[in-house]
Amino acid sequence: MNYFMQQIINALGWGSILALLAAGYTMTFGIIGLVNFAYGEVFMAAAFAAYFALTIFNLPYWVALLVGLISAIVIGLAIERIAFKPVRGAGMITLFITSLGASIIIRNLFVMLFDDSLKSFKTPNFLRGVYLLSDLIFFKKNILIFSITIILCIVLVYIVKNTKLGIAMRSISYDSQIAETLGINTERIIIITFIIASFLGGMAGILWGILFGSVRASMGVIMVVDAFIASVVGGVGNVFGAMVSGYILAIGSALFIAYLPQELIGLKPLFVWVIFFIILIFKPSGLFRANIK
Amino acid sequence: MKFEKNTIVKYILGAGLFFVTFYLLEKLLSGFWLTLFLLFGINVILAISLNVINGWIGFFSIGHGGIMLVGAYAAAFLTLPPSFKVGILNLHLPAFILNIQLPLLPALLIGGIFGVMAGVVLVLPALRLRGMYFCAGTLGFNIIATTIAENLPNVTNGAMGLRQFPSYTNIWWVWGIAIFLIYITLMLKKSYIGRAFISIGKDQCLAEHMGINLLKYKIYAFGFSAFFTAIGAILWVHLILNLYPRAFDLILVFSVVTMIVIGGMGSVSGSIIGAAIVTLFTEILAPIEEGFNFFGFQVPQALGLTTILLGVLLIVVLIKKPEGIMGEKEISLNFLKGKK
DSSP: OOHHHHHHHHHHHHHHHHHHHHHHHHHHHHHHOOOOOTTTHHHHHHHHHHHHHHHHHHOOOOHHHHHHHHHHHHHHHHHIIIIIIGGSSSSSEEEEEEEHHHHHHHHHHHHHHHOOOOOOOOOOGGGOSSEEETTTTEEEHHHHHHHHHHHHHHHHHHHHHSSSHHHHHHHHOOOOHHHHTTTOHHHHHHHHHHHHHHHHHHHHHHHHHHHSSSSSSTHHHHHHHHHHHHHHHOTTOOHHHHHHHHHHHHHHHHHHHHHHOOGGGHHHHHHHHHHHHHHHHHTTSSSSSOSOO | OOOOOHHHHHHHHHHHHHHHHHHHHHHHHOHHHHHHHHHHHHHHHHHHHHHHHIIOOOOOOOOOOHHHHHHHHHHHHHSSOOOIIOOOOOOOOOHHHHTTOOHHHHHHHHHHHHHHHHHHHHHHHHOOOOHHHHHHHHHHHHHHHHHHHHHEEEHHGGGBBBBBOOOOOOHHHHHHHHHHHHHHHHHHHSSSHHHHHHHHHHHHHHHHTTTTHHHHHHHHHHHHHHHHHHHHHHHHHHOOBOOOGGGGGGHHHHHHHHHHHHOTOHHHHHHHHHHHHHHHHHHHHHHHTTEEEEETTTEEOTTTHHHHHHHHHHHHHHHHHHTTTEEEEEEEEHHHHOOO
């Protein structure tokens, strides 16, 4: 039983990162129907920016966090302006192909400049070490990551449900033309959505650096697929559902490989895809009601 | 079909023309240019067969890497020398497979049939999922196939892959199959089956109302596409002489998708033009990736540069000319006959 509980506790750190990514993913997915494959590169670029600020320029931690988040927002908006705005309205498939192209361009650029090796990410001293509760181990950094995610989750759900901005977002996702005739500046709302999504992606990237102690150029492509699946499982456009299913997928994967024989551990990616196909066949609207759309 | 005397003469003349052309090309080309020409032919096969799904049926598949993987491994077990399969790797396969080494033709057919099986698996998501969700499902198929192939060390030698392939691929195989495929797809486009495919792509519900059996034609289309995709992959493996699961990941599928998007989705001649552009682009720029000395100025190594430029090309084409070079039209040869 302790082994079981310990697996769940360990998965919470990774699950938080997945939850943040899935929340950002589901917002752009819900609002302009964009399956943003390049979102993983926003995640990766933020982690790299924070890594450079920490290691090369020796900046303090909060400055590195700021640098990472700002560069995530800049890159996210640049991708939106260059690759998505000109083809918006040309259908989901076209948007998907351009996002795939953008993702491959950015990832290969990073591999070309900094190669694909692991780069060690400094963890602040106060996050080293563990707490013990009876015989369960809680890593300090897992607790920090989990609490940051929960706070962001509450803020985000409040924004989407209760503020004017959130109501505007939801109306655009129902029908952007009607929203525009009702006097909503759709262009502005879409930009704000991208800023929020990139902020969440950047946060997730920096937290990934803290959690695993390393960053690499191909880390985005692994996570973006899982985040996409989490957003589908949670119901497209449903921020709360995406976060919960991010945790479900992370805990499920952790338990899946925990009880698998040692030589089959490489089969880990299969888990999320099996869940994806089961959900699409039996409950295509997702586990939770799709509440943006 | 009624064969008139004129038609038979035309076919004989055409066959003779191709024979002479490829005989001359085989004599003239060597080294880099030969490889380039062979890669061009293989890309034509891959692009046209992907176009049947993505352009005609209208289901955007990025899972053809999985089909290539299944077909290529099925053929590889047949054409690898027994000394490698048993002596070096000790693969756990049935004894009769371990002890034979077949020539290319049976390997192509058997690999193609395994590819068709993998392709029919892709019909399952195509029955329920539409648009973006089908696309994601095929991506899942690709990732699942790669993951399984990497984790069966006793059968596929895992991520290390297979080597020591016999060098079977030559101009005759590649371009014979490519010309055959071009001819078949051009005929198919005018036939009942091809028009059924295209009508499914335009509007699935309307096509069903017109009396087209969706399941039947989807299976036909995926089977046809998968057979030639697998054959293209087998020829590719016997050209580059090694095979590992990651070879068929998203980057390869992405380059084939780039070909058909540039050329124009739904157009056979567009796929050929797209394949030509992408092959030339990739192979001509490949030496630049290694770094070179430009008038005393050392240009550093830049791995992955061609993929980046390919991505830029794809985005520019999608923004400036979304229908591609040819759109859905074909290059017409009717001007040779003097009529419009």
